[in-house]
Amino acid sequence: MRDTSNQKRTEAALWEQAERLKSIIDGTNIGTWEWNVQTGETTFNERWAEIIGYRLEELAPVDINTWLNHAHPDDLTESGARLERHFSGETPFYDYQCRMRHKSGRWVWVHDRGRVVSWTDEGKPLMMYGTHADITEMREQQDEAHRTSVQLQAILDSATGVSVIATNPDGLITLFNRGAQRLLGYQAEEVVGLQTSALIHLGDEVTQRGRELSQLVGREISGFEVFVHLARQGEPETRQWTYVHKDGTRRRVNLTVSAIFDRQGTLSGFLGIASDISELESTTRALQESENRFRGLVANLPGVVYRCESDANWTMRYMSDEVASLTGFPASDFIDNRVRSFSSVVHPDDLHITYQSVAAIERHEKFELTYRLKHVDGHSVWVREQGRGEYGANGELLWVSGFIWDISDRKAAEDALRVSERRFSGAFNTAPQGMAIVDLDGRWMEVNDALCRMLGYSREELLQLDFQHITHPDDLAKDLALLQQLLEGVIADYQLENRYIDKRGNVLWILLSVSLVRDALGVPLHFVSQIQDITDRFEAEKRLREREEYLSTLLDNVIDAIVTIDESGLIETFNPAAERIFGYAKADVAGQNVELLIPEHYRDQHDEFLLAYRESGVPRMLGKALELPGLRRNGELFTMELAVSQITLQGQRRFIAVVRDVSERKRIERMKNEFVSTVSHELRTPLTSIAGALGLINGGALGEVPAQMGEMLRIAQSNSQRLSGLINDLLDMDKLVAGKMTLDLHRLKLWPLLATAVEQNQPYATQHSVTLHLKPPPLDVEVRVDRQRFDQVMANLLSNAAKFSAPGADVEVSAALAETRVRISVRDFGMGIPEAFRARIFGKFSQADATDTRQKGGTGLGLAITKELIERMAGAIGFESVEGQGTVFWVELPVEQHP
Incomplete structure (x- = not known):
């Protein structure tokens, strides 16, 4: 009887444990199966049927053909191959992702994993247990749960990339996974049951860590205890260690050691995980036979596994430690709602979302929620929760199990994407330049x-x-070639100047910038183009090029030498005229100092000018026309007229020298001077005698002259006087130009000077039947002038006014103050000055018409002499004229201020 009771208690405990594990597995939404490989008899749980859209009773009776009939035909071969490899011992598990036909006719993805747990006496596989998980959502919605699915799959998959070693409390190895085999070179059977810390670790590292721990706790820590000391106290420890491979090679690893406790809190062993945590799945699956190992698996899930009661307070009975990373509070705070309820850390604005689970639970459906948790440090954490109710035999709710994971990164990415899309949309629609999205065939998808x-x-x-x-036909090929390079990944983007043809047929020059958008897998989606109309710029550049060509042609054909030099005096450009004048080719002087073209005697002055200009910025030579000696290549000196100007090019000063060879002009000037001297000495003296003699004869000094002869003599006397005036004007002009005329300047009252001028010139005006008037009121000002030369100026102006006035007309003389200057005006009412003649009226020998010399008389030098004299007296001269109405000549002189 006692034996029977013990057996029943044991069976009850096993049944309870099985039910508890079954409930937890049901809470994770995983189907299970049991398969007698020899008979084909198969057992599925309700979830297995739900995954393909059935209730389990709809599939009855079930056997292995139930699975085969719903599996995708294309997956059966690989599935069979994997089973054979597992049966033959090549793989520790059967593991395959395949497709199954849903009741609705669609295909769903499932992840089947299992292993043989018993064998026949002949060594054939007998019983095989496994899990059956719906991974359709993972496959179809990787954007939403990519990280979670990868981590869960890694935990639930074979840990080939991670070393996982489990021991009992004494350090004897109970598990040595394939990742550990690959990492360390040992087979599991070589080390299971052994304590191998000395075998796979460097002794120096273990000894050193032992010393540190010994000093910390005040007692000796050595051997295996070095690795598990902190873990025994419930503190997982992660450190870098050196693993020693079986062949003696060494590898650095991150090793996390944690303790494994059973439900009663009793230490049942230790778990050491090195390297990739994603490989834990296969290792932890090997530990599913015990609740302790399951709890170890849950502790490494990238999220929170929970179970709560169905009471009014939804009292938490289990919550994994990962809740601390989401809320900042340890899991123990939530167990039995000891310190706080889970709802207390749900964001107040999102509490109503969690209530949606109630309705789903009442409908016996799973629920999925997205909401925020309040972290203890104040920030919010976006989470996703999946869960379902677990029900008793009578359909009553027993508890709720589920999984909660952090989706903050995904939410941040979604928010950033929405902001980016809004920004792009706003920039796209309001951009001042053209923008377009173009599909891979070249069609516009969107334009602004x-x-x-x-x-x-x-x-x-x-x-x-x-x-x-x-696109202009001539530009299409190069555009398409660049697009092909984009698609092939040769270039990331490109920019080129292209021609488009608008709706009216006009050709537009555009600057085209194109980039390619690819999806997460690198597959091209579409092009993004920016189009800027540069027609105006292109036309401006074209005009600029034409202008440059024009200027280049002009510079190449001017008769003056044009030379540009930099701040150091080095020659940069040398036009053809410069080559002709100096005798050098452009290639011979480029980069040479301009002193090459200057006689040696003047080079020091040139250097001093450049130095002073660089230091002071005062341009002593700029803007002036200077006569200087130049030096030809053959050593010949010549006189050149030099004008220097400055420009700034790209922030650097440049000097432009315009050089004219005036050797011939100087020779002509010497001849002119010789001619003037001849006129002065060889013509003036005899002409004076002739004019005097004719005057005496016409005056009757030799007796009465016959009428016919008298007329001839008067003509001769008039012409000799005109010739004498011409000689005097020539000599005056020569003196003025040569700077040899000396002015005797005095401070004189203006009004008497004007009155005298009018009085002295009235007889000449009378000959032309013209009256001169000095218009009042009198102006009481003084000017500094040479009286004789001022009278000459007024005589020229008044005689011209009289000559060009109609008989009976008046000529008006007036004076008016203009601030510190006085303006003297001589107005006539004649025919005015022709427009074509005005620009050269103050030139030498200038007359409006050649016939004026014969009709009006004069040398054509009067106004030129007048201008020179007035300017020598610090004055200015000008005129205003309207054809048919007359002319006003004016002279301005500075007013002398009273002391």
């Missing part, structure tokens, strides 16, 4: 208003076209 305005099409019209339609 600026591009429509640019091309003259409506948006609807453009979306019916492709970019090839508007």
Whole structure:
């Protein structure tokens, strides 16, 4: 009887444990199966049937054919191959992701994993247990749960990339996974049951860590205890260690050692995980036979596994430690709601979302929620929760199990994407330049208003076209070639100047920038184009090039030498005229100092000028025309007229020297001077005698002259006087130009000077039947002038006014103050000055018409002499004229201030 009772208690405990594990597995939404490989008899749980859209009773009776009939035909071969490899011992597990036909006719993805747990006496597989998980959502919605699915799959998969070693409390190895085999080179059977810390670790590292721990706790820590000391106290420890491979090679690893406790809190062993945590799945599956190992698995899930009661407070009975990373509070705070309830850390604004689970639980459906948790440090954590109710035999709710994981990164990415899309949309629609999204065939997918305005099409019209339609035929090939390079990944983007043809047929020059958008897998999606109308710039550049060509042609054909030099005096450009004048080719002088063209005697002055200009910035030579000696290549000296100006090019000063060879002009001037001297000495003296003699004869000094002869003599006397005046004007002009005329300047009252001038010139005006008037009121000012030369100026102005006035007309003389100067005006009412003659009226020998010399008389030098004299007296001269109404000549002189 006692034996029977013990057996029943044991069976009850096993049944309870099995039910508990079954409930937890049901809470994780995983189907299970048991398969008698020899008979084909198969057992599925309800979840297995739900995954393919059935209730389990709809599939009855079930056997292995139930699975085969719903499996995708294309997956059966690989599935069979994997089973054979497992049966033959090549793989520790059967593991395969395949497709199964849903009741609705669609295919769902499932992940089957299992292993043989018993064998026949003949060594054939007998019983095989496994899990059956719906992974359709993972396959179809990787954006939403990618990280979680990868981590869960890694934990639940074979840990080939991670070393996982489990021991009992004494350090004897009970588990040595394939990752450990690969990492360390040992087979499991070589080390299971052994204590191998000395075998796979460097002794020096273990000894050193032992010393540190011994000093810390005040007692000796050595051997295996070095690795598990902190873990025994419930503190997992992660450290870097050196693993020693079986062949003696060494590898650095991150080793996390944690303790494994059973439900009663009793230490049942230790778990050491090195390297990739994703490989833990296969290792932890090997530990599913015990609750302690299951708890170790849950502790490494990238999220929170929980179970709560169905009471009014939803009292938490289990919550994994990962809740601390989501809330900042340890899991123990939530167990039995000791310190706080889970709802207390749900964001107040999201509490109503969690209530949605109630309705799903009442409908016996799983629920999925997205909401925020309040972390203890104040920030919010976005989480996703999946769960379902677990029910008793009578359908009553027993508890709720589920999984909660952090989706903050995904939410941040989604928010950033929405912001980015809004920004892109705003920038796209309001951009001042044209923008377009173009599909891989060249058709416009989207265009902005600026591009429509640019091309003259409506948006609807453009979306019916492709970019090839508007690209100039001569530019299409190079554009397509660059697009192909984009698609092939040769270039990331490109920019080129292209021609488009607008709706009206006009050619537009555009600057085209194109980039390629790819999806997460690198597959090309579409092009993004920016189009800027540069027609105006292109036309401006074209005009600039034409202008440059024009200027280049002009410089190449001017008769003056044009030389540019930099701040150091080095020659940069040398036009053909410069080559002709100096005798050098451009290639011979480029980069040479300009002193090459200057006689040696003047080179020091040139250097001093450049140095002083660089230091002071005062341009002593700029803007002036200077006569200097130049030096030809053959050593010949010549006189050149030099004008220097400055320009700034790219922030650097440059000097432009315009050189004219005036050797011939100087020779002519010498001849002119010789001619003037001849006129002065050889003509003036005898001409004076002739004019005097004719005057005596006409005056009757030799008796009465016959009438006919008298007329001839008067003509001769008049012409000799005109010739004498011409000689005097020539001599005056020569003195003025040569700077040899000396002025005797005095401070004189202006009004008496004007009155005298009018009085002295009235007889000449009377000969032309013209009256001179000095208009009042009198002006009481003084000017500094040479009286004789001032009288000459007034005589020239008044005689001209009289000559060019009609008989009976008046000539008006007036004076008016203009601030510190006085303006003297001589007005006539004649025919005025022709427009074509005004620009040269103050030139030497200038007359409006050649006939004026014969009709009006004069040398054509009067106004030129007048201008020179007035300017020598610090004055200015000018005129205003209206054809048919007369002319006003004016002279301005500085007013002398009273002391």
